[in-house]
Amino acid sequence: MSLKAFHLVFVVVVLLISLGVGAWGVRVQQVDGQGWPMQLGIASFAMAAITAVYGVWFLKKLKHVSYA
Amino acid sequence: MSAAATEIPYDMEPHPLTRMYNGKFGIWLFLASEIMLFGALFSSYVLLRVGAPEGTWPIIGAPTVLGHEILNVPLAALNTVILITSSVTMLMSWYYLKLNNFGKGQLFLLLTVLLSCSFLVVKYFEYNSKLHHYLVEFDAPLVVDGEQVSYSRTYPTANGERTVHYLHGHITETVKDEDGYVEYYKFAADPRKPDHGHGHEGDAGHGDAHAGEHPEIELRPGDYRRMSNWGPAGSTFTGIYFTLTGLHGLHILGGVVVMVYFLLTGGSMWKKLPDKYANRIECTGLYWHFVDLVWIFLFPVLYLL
Structure with missing residues (x-):
């Protein structure tokens, strides 16, 4: 597996964990009523969106680099 | 020994078995x-x-x-x-x-x-x-100038319940005697913990109600049961x-x-x-x-x- 392939795995993991942290923040805010987990959740959702956009950009930019 | 004999194989080109160069495999x-x-x-x-x-x-x-x-x-x-x-x-x-x-x-x-x-x-x-940052444990509530500065938590034990009194804060100065032993610590306590009542059960009812600033207090060895920072042993x-x-x-x-x-x-x-x-x-x-x-x-x- 090349660095390109590992980076793709990395981006997918970051995307999934960002979505997970976002969902966690919303849930904790609903259960505990604390403000900062919600802020962290919103930031995580924003991070997930940025990561998704970056992922597409990265795939286009390294189109000619091998995965092997 | 020739240079070819000491050359590391598959240093840049892929190995036929692993299909990657040896450094990457390593x-x-x-x-x-x-x-x-x-x-x-x-x-x-x-x-x-x-x-x-x-x-x-x-x-x-x-x-x-x-x-x-x-x-x-x-x-x-x-x-x-x-x-x-x-x-x-x-x-x-x-x-x-x-x-x-x-x-x-x-x-x-x-x-x-x-x-x-x-x-x-x-x-x-x-x-x-x-x-x-330090956590100090006491067997009894710590009272300074008529005001209780510690907060308490009660834990279930095999024989019933056990209440421990706590204080968080920083050591601002360590005063030692002539022999080099600690006489007392000047301790800046954190504001007392407020009640934790965010839908959790357990010890929530045992916390003290009010949070506020505390003056610097003197802690002598023997006044407390345990003092530990928030380090690995905390x-x-x-x-x-x-x-x-x-x-x-x-x-x-x-x-x-x-x-x-x-x-x-x-x-x-x-x-x-x-x-x-x-x-x-x-x-x-x-x-x-x-x-x-x-x-x-x-x-x-x-x-x-």
């Missing part, structure tokens, strides 16, 4: 051992947490003694963003070397080093605040927290050393064997991505859940 074997190392520590974390008595593990909103307030979530979130960005710069360094652009490759490698150092600086501040949680984050920090430091070495010596290697240099940066990048992935799992596991 780094993947190393990363496999790293997965086992961190996997064992994550398993230890899970077992310690599952086995912890109720009310003793710092969960957000729960009335624990060493609660989530010892964890700086904004700083950890900042460090997460820093490491994710460093993975991107690491990839770009390799990418530009593959395009035969040595200047940009080294520039992105330098950016990766700077981001890694930022991570370590943030970590230093995080550790420093914990190591200078609690089971801080022990596993420092073990995991400390080991991860050492991996970051190791990566920085390797990258600085390539920044300093990369020029001469690039002139002789540019492909070999790009391969070395790829191996460094694989290691770096692994270290970043470890942190991405550590952050929610230690700081949020």
Whole structure:
């Protein structure tokens, strides 16, 4: 597996964990009523969106680099 | 012995069996051992947490003694963003070397080093605040000038219940006698903990109601049962927290050393064997991505859940 392939795995993991942290923040805010987990959740959702956009950009930019 | 005999085989071209050059195969074997190392520590974390008595593990909103307030979530979130960005710069360094652009490759490698150092600086501040913060345990409530400054928690025991009184704060001065023994500590107490009533049961009703500023007090050995900073010996949680984050920090430091070495010596290697240099940066990048992935799992596991 090349660095390109590992980076793709990395981006997918970051995307999934960002979505997970976002969902966690919303849930904790609903259960505990604390403000900062919600802020962290919103930031995580924003991070997930940025990561998704970056992922597409990265795939286009390294189109000619091998995965092997 | 001829030069051909000492040449390392498959240094740049793929090996027919592994279909990768030997350096990359080596780094993947190393990363496999790293997965086992961190996997064992994550398993230890899970077992310690599952086995912890109720009310003793710092969960957000729960009335624990060493609660989530010892964890700086904004700083950890900042460090997460820093490491994710460093993975991107690491990839770009390799990418530009593959395009035969040595200047940009080294520039992105330098950016990766700077981001890694930022991570370590943030970590230093995080550790420093914990190591200078103390938890003091008392058998009876601590009263200063007629006001109770400690707060209490009651734990279920085999014989009923046990109430412990706590005080958090900083040691501002250690006063010693002529023989060098500690006479007393000047202790700046944190504001008393408010009640934790965010829908959690357990000890929530045992906390004291009011939070406020406390004056500096004198603590003499014998006045308290136990005094410990929020370091590795503070609690089971801080022990596993420092073990995991400390080991991860050492991996970051190791990566920085390797990258600085390539920044300093990369020029001469690039002139002789540019492909070999790009391969070395790829191996460094694989290691770096692994270290970043470890942190991405550590952050929610230690700081949020």
